[in-house]
Structures are given as structure tokens and as C-alpha cells.
Amino acid sequence: MIDITGCAHLFGSEMGMRRHIENRLPGSRSAIAGTAAAAWALARYGETGIEDLDPLPLAALRLDEITIRKLRRVGIRRIGALRRLPRAELTAGYGAGPVHRLALAFGEAPEARLFISAPPDWREIEHYAEPIFAAPQLQAALLRLAPKFCARLAAGGQGVTQLQARFYRIDSQCPEFLLRFAAPTYDDAHIGRLLIEKLAGIDPGFGIEALSLTAVATEPYSPVQRSTETPAPDYRQTVDTILNRLGPKNFWRVTPHASHIPERQIRRLAVTGKPVGWPQPSHPRPVQLLAKPAAITAIAPVPDDPPVTFSWRGKVHRIRRSSGPERIARDWWISEHDNARPEHDHVRDYYALEDSTGARFWVFRAGTHDGIAPPRWYLHGFFG
Amino acid sequence: MEQMRNMYPFTLSLDLPISGRHLPRAGLPGGAIHEFRGGDAGAAHVAFAVLLLVGLPGNMPILWVSFSASSYPPGLAGLGLDPARCLFAKAKDDAECLGTLETALRGGMAGVAEAGSLSRLAARRLALAAKQGNGIGFLLRHAPAFTPLDSTAPVTRWMVTPVPSLSAPRLRVELLYAKGGRPGVFFYEITKEADDGAPPALALVAERADIAGQIRRAG
Structure with missing residues (x-):
């Protein structure tokens, strides 16, 4: 039983509030009524959406078994029938109970209820x-x-x-x-x-x-006394300030993740999280990685040689040195086939390239020359 | 000299041949900001900054802030910088990026910002924040060697471009400006991780400080 006097407007309406509560308690039955007794009756015996007490059985009034049986013997089964009887005769015949219960249900008599006080909150x-x-x-x-x-x-x-x-x-x-x-x-x-x-x-x-x-x-939380001689710097307040300014989505730590796909080798962690130390990568990895691999046009000898030249953003890069390929296959056991990702054929061959000016790139070829689709080249990162 | 030692809380050391002449503190002082420029594209300046950050004292956290979130943690680990030390932030524009860096510097953290533009006012604010908080700030920019907005707020300014390598990746590192030092051009190689587990490092291979015409001067 919840006393919602003056609260319903916070949820739009009484219906809105009821929906809100029912969504949190799946499978529950609830009712809203003007008195506590009526709400009790409607929640247990009523049909959803009907606020009329008359068709409900007498048990909905919380009458005792003996009185209900006596009333049923004279043909009174519903609250509506009970209401039509003169109150004085009802009291004479069946005691004060039925009349009092009726009065409680229709708000004619006050009912004192003991509500649980809310737990102490901060x-x-x-x-x-x-x-x-x-x-x-x-x-x-x-x-x-x-x-x-x-x-x-x-x-x-x-x-x-x-x-x-x-x-x-x-x-x-x-x-x-x-x-x-x-x-x-x-x-x-x-x-x-x-x-x-x-x-x-x-x-x-x-x-x-x-x-x-x-x-x-x-x-x-109990603050620990810090050494007065060499106070360790405290970065928590700075971290809090940045966290609340940018939001938790835009401020993170990283932790390694067991995957071979380069963009999946990192997991974002809340700044409060405990990061673990990083292993040295087994193969050279770029310091900058493009969020989305950029399609490039490359000229490369078949079948497995690195590109001789490639052009990206309208600029042609002539390759002077290269290393690779490092083959990385799609993690087919995790994800369904996704056509939006570059590798239709599930395989990427990565090459580290250095062009004639010394700029170093990380490119990959999606697919193989004998695959279903012709191979496509992508730029994925920059080495220092 | 004594006064200078108090001015800067720590120094990131960098092996320079006549370091006293180019960098009075034989490295990059903390409590200040430093700017790294890297031409149009590429990440040579990022790698150079990362290799310097490896020398940060203690367990000072490093904040990476940018609006593209492009730095790649396994790549940082490959250069010897543990990404577990780093906090990554994504800003929605340049102003927020620099604002976040300023907050971090004021709190005594090390901050790396991949910024687009940098006004004189912004650079001065960052320098003050770093001085007050004893943080160290790195600004990584894709910018030409000289822009009209250059100021002396960053204690050092570098232009790092890749050059064709022989065995290890090679960088042309130009010291454009250093407070109390002379500009110069240096060539570094990024040595590979040694068998005994020594992390990758910068090794000086050549210096071109005295060749006339090699050094660009502003104004």
C-alpha cells in the first residue's frame, strides 16, 4: 500500500504512475482508489481499469468468514447488494462489522494506517x-x-x-x-x-x-592521514572535474583484450576501474590508429607482395621499404558475418610501409587474390 | 642556476650532443608546456613525444585528450609507455580539448593534447596552469613549422618529421624554439626493443646544428 497523495503529477497522471510502478514489478496487480480499503479490494478482486466496487464479492471488504456466510444465505453476494440494504437493519442483524467496512471503503469513516517510514537515505x-x-x-x-x-x-x-x-x-x-x-x-x-x-x-x-x-x-570511506613530509600528489579531484565535465562516455582508461583484430585489442574501462599492465605487442603496432580504416587505391604485385604505390587523399605515396604480411583472420566465433566490415573474406594481411619521404603507414589488404571478391586495400594507422 | 632549478620540478632528459647549448636543462623541464609539430599527416611527432613521456617521474598519470581519439594503446605499449598509466579523454572541440588539458595540468598531471589550433592566449593559460600545478603539458599538432600565432609560452617547440630509414625508423627533429637555448636540427633513430628487455629509445645519429641554412629562424 502506497500513499500517493500529491505524488501522481510527478509521473504525469495516476495512470502514468501506475504504469511506472507496474513496469518495475512485472506480474503484479495494482489499483488506485480514493481510500485504502477500496484500493485493497480493487487490487485483489477488481478488474484492471474498473474502479466500481459494486460488482466485487463480499470478501473484498475484509469481512470475516462467518458474516460472509450469513449474508450469502440471504442472497447477498456482492458489495452492491450490501450497499442497498438499510444500514440500521444491517447493524441489527450482523453487528457493526459490515457497516463499518462499507464506510471505510467509501471514505465515510477515517482509517488509520501505519506506514513504513523510508529507510534513511543520504x-x-x-x-x-x-x-x-x-x-x-x-x-x-x-x-x-x-x-x-x-x-x-x-x-x-x-x-x-x-x-x-x-x-x-x-x-x-x-x-x-x-x-x-x-x-x-x-x-x-x-x-x-x-x-x-x-x-x-x-x-x-x-x-x-x-x-x-x-x-x-x-x-x-574514512580519510587516511597523509604523511606530512612527502605528501603524495592527489589526482582524484582533477579526475572528478574532468569526468563530470566530459561525461563518463568521453573519459576512460583502457585495458587489453584478448583479440587479434587491432581495433578490438582494447577495452574501455571506467576511470575508476583498475587497469592492468600492458604486454609488449608481439608485432610492431602503430601509435595512431584510424577509427575506421580508410580505403586506398594501391598497386601491388600478385599474389602476396606489398604495394608499390598507393594513393590516399589524392596524394601518391611511393613505397621504399616494407615488411609483412601479418595475416589476421576474422574472429568468426564471436561475431556474425557483417558486410559493413572491410573483410568479406575474413582475412586481413597487414603490411608496414615506408614511403619515399620516410612516412610510415600501416595498411592491410582485405581478401586474397583468389577470393570471392577482388582484394581491397585500406590504410589503418601511422607509425612514428 | 639555483633559481632555475626551483622553477621547474623535474626534467625529461633527452640525449643531445651539446645539450647545454640547445636545452639549458639538458632536457624538457616539467611545470611547463611543450609543443610538437608534425607536418600534414603521420605520427612521427606523436612517437617522439611518447618516447619522451616514458621518462616521466613516479606514477604521474598521463591524460590523452583529443577530439578524434586516435592514439592506439598497443602502439604506446610498443614504444615503452604503459597505457595503464594513461587516461583517455575525448573532447567535442578544440576549446574543450585545451580546457581539459588545462584542468589536468593545474591538478599536477601530465597532459597530452592533440589540438588543432592554439591561440597565444590559450598557450599562455596552459603554461600558467602547468607552472601552478607542476604538471607537464605536450601539445601535438599537425601544423607547419611557423604560424603567425606562435608564442613563447611553450618552453620548447619541436618539428618532427620522418626521414627515410636505414635500419631503424629515423626522425628529423628540429628544435624550433627553446627558452634560453639555441635552435638546432637533429636526427634520431628509434631503437628496437633489446633482447634484454630494454624498451625502445631515442638514439641520436647525427646533428646538423652548425650547417648554415639548415636552421629556420622566425622573423
Whole structure:
């Protein structure tokens, strides 16, 4: 049982809220009604979308078994039939129970319910009598909330790793943003700086009536005392700043991945992740790799010789030195055949080339000369 | 000299024949920014910068920021720079790229930015950030040797182009500008990884500092 008084507008409507909850609890039945007793009855005995209590069986009123049996003996099976009877006679015949239950279901009598209070969460909220929208006001509000929030975290021995700031607007919109941290922290000055930097992306609209800071994820954190003689440099705050400015998609570490396909030999890792050391590559690898291999036109003797010349971006490169081929086959056991990728025939032969000016390239030939399609050449990277 | 030693927290050493003349600190000082240019295309300047970064002290993290995310970690590992030390960032434009580098430098990290353009103001801001935070900043650019926006904010400026190799890959490294030093042209080879596990390194093969006409001078 959830008391949703005044909450439904956050989800658009009561239907919207119900859908939202049902999506999170697949297979559940739910109902929304004006009283707790009616909601209980509809959720258990009602049909979806119908809010009429009359066709429901008497059990929906939470009457005891004996009363239900007595009522059934006189032909009363549904709530609608019970409602039509005079209340005084009902009380005389069957006690106060049925009448009281009816009154509860239709909101004629108050019902006291004990609600479970929400678990303690790391949340600070500020309400405003008058909506605020000026940037200095919002900045001041964030700087007021952050120390309160951090003091509570510090007292609880927790550090925040993900922090959500929500701005409740008067037009029932609720813009929000999420701060991520490379390491748990409760440093209010640091958090305040990051909050104010992110504030620029928030549209206050006609005004903001409440503002909250919520820790989405926390970790136990107790600061360690650092040596005063040789303080180790601390890069976490810098990493946090960049992480929140660029977003987690644009800021990463890399870890090696067991694959022979060059572009799949790296896996991106969150900056908080622990990277492992890299092995020396067994074959020379370029320092720069094109995100997508660039098609080039090359002239090469058949069947397996490196190109004599190739042209890329309208410039002809005459090859002076070369090494290769290094054959790399498609990882057919992982991925389905994909025509968008260069190697129809599943094979790439890589060559390291040096042209007459000394520029060094990494090119590959997709396919073989006796393959289904004629071989195609691609430029994939640059050596130093 | 004593004052200078305090000015820069560390130095990335580089083997130069008359290093005192070309680089007063016998290398690339930290707490400053350095610019590497590499013609139109290619990655010779990237490889040169990577080989210098291998000498970074301690476990200083290295931030790679660009808007094309083109550096290839196995290639970095092949040159002896452990990609596990690196953080990679992708910026949406030049301004964000340089802004990210400035944040990293202020925080005392080493930063490498593949930037398109670099205004005098931006270069000065980066130099100040590196000085305040004791970081070291490398700017990798595809740019000609001289542009109208060149400033003296980077402590050294290099032009690195590939030259035809004999056995190992060879680079023509031109010191365009060095604070308190003289420009010069040097030829380096990138030695292969030795059998005893010594990482690839830069080996000086020739110097052309005194040949008239070899050194380009600005203005």
C-alpha cells in the first residue's frame, strides 16, 4: 500500500504512475482508489481499469468468514447488494462489522494506517516559499546544501560516489544531473565546485521551488592521514572535474583484450576501474590508429607482395621499404558475418610501409587474390 | 642556476650532443608546456613525444585528450609507455580539448593534447596552469613549422618529421624554439626493443646544428 497523495503529477497522471510502478514489478496487480480499503479490494478482486466496487464479492471488504456466510444465505453476494440494504437493519442483524467496512471503503469513516517510514537515505532538500531562478541564488543554495550533506555523510562514515542534484520546478518539470566521483568523498568544497560547474546546464524555467541533493551511491570511506613530509600528489579531484565535465562516455582508461583484430585489442574501462599492465605487442603496432580504416587505391604485385604505390587523399605515396604480411583472420566465433566490415573474406594481411619521404603507414589488404571478391586495400594507422 | 632549478620540478632528459647549448636543462623541464609539430599527416611527432613521456617521474598519470581519439594503446605499449598509466579523454572541440588539458595540468598531471589550433592566449593559460600545478603539458599538432600565432609560452617547440630509414625508423627533429637555448636540427633513430628487455629509445645519429641554412629562424 502506497500513499500517493500529491505524488501522481510527478509521473504525469495516476495512470502514468501506475504504469511506472507496474513496469518495475512485472506480474503484479495494482489499483488506485480514493481510500485504502477500496484500493485493497480493487487490487485483489477488481478488474484492471474498473474502479466500481459494486460488482466485487463480499470478501473484498475484509469481512470475516462467518458474516460472509450469513449474508450469502440471504442472497447477498456482492458489495452492491450490501450497499442497498438499510444500514440500521444491517447493524441489527450482523453487528457493526459490515457497516463499518462499507464506510471505510467509501471514505465515510477515517482509517488509520501505519506506514513504513523510508529507510534513511543520504538526501538533503530545501524548499522555497518563493520560487528562485537567478543563478547566484541557485549557487548559494547549492553551497548551503553541500556542507550539510557532507557533514551527514562524514558522521555516517560514508563517501559519495554518485550524487544526484534535482531541481523541482514550479511547472512540475524536474531537471536533474548526476555527479560521478572517481573515489568516495565528502569534501564539501570539492563537491560544491563540481555542482556549480554543472549548474550551467540547468534551465530554471519559471522558478525552482525545491532543490535536493541525493547520494545515489555511497561507499564506506574514512580519510587516511597523509604523511606530512612527502605528501603524495592527489589526482582524484582533477579526475572528478574532468569526468563530470566530459561525461563518463568521453573519459576512460583502457585495458587489453584478448583479440587479434587491432581495433578490438582494447577495452574501455571506467576511470575508476583498475587497469592492468600492458604486454609488449608481439608485432610492431602503430601509435595512431584510424577509427575506421580508410580505403586506398594501391598497386601491388600478385599474389602476396606489398604495394608499390598507393594513393590516399589524392596524394601518391611511393613505397621504399616494407615488411609483412601479418595475416589476421576474422574472429568468426564471436561475431556474425557483417558486410559493413572491410573483410568479406575474413582475412586481413597487414603490411608496414615506408614511403619515399620516410612516412610510415600501416595498411592491410582485405581478401586474397583468389577470393570471392577482388582484394581491397585500406590504410589503418601511422607509425612514428 | 639555483633559481632555475626551483622553477621547474623535474626534467625529461633527452640525449643531445651539446645539450647545454640547445636545452639549458639538458632536457624538457616539467611545470611547463611543450609543443610538437608534425607536418600534414603521420605520427612521427606523436612517437617522439611518447618516447619522451616514458621518462616521466613516479606514477604521474598521463591524460590523452583529443577530439578524434586516435592514439592506439598497443602502439604506446610498443614504444615503452604503459597505457595503464594513461587516461583517455575525448573532447567535442578544440576549446574543450585545451580546457581539459588545462584542468589536468593545474591538478599536477601530465597532459597530452592533440589540438588543432592554439591561440597565444590559450598557450599562455596552459603554461600558467602547468607552472601552478607542476604538471607537464605536450601539445601535438599537425601544423607547419611557423604560424603567425606562435608564442613563447611553450618552453620548447619541436618539428618532427620522418626521414627515410636505414635500419631503424629515423626522425628529423628540429628544435624550433627553446627558452634560453639555441635552435638546432637533429636526427634520431628509434631503437628496437633489446633482447634484454630494454624498451625502445631515442638514439641520436647525427646533428646538423652548425650547417648554415639548415636552421629556420622566425622573423
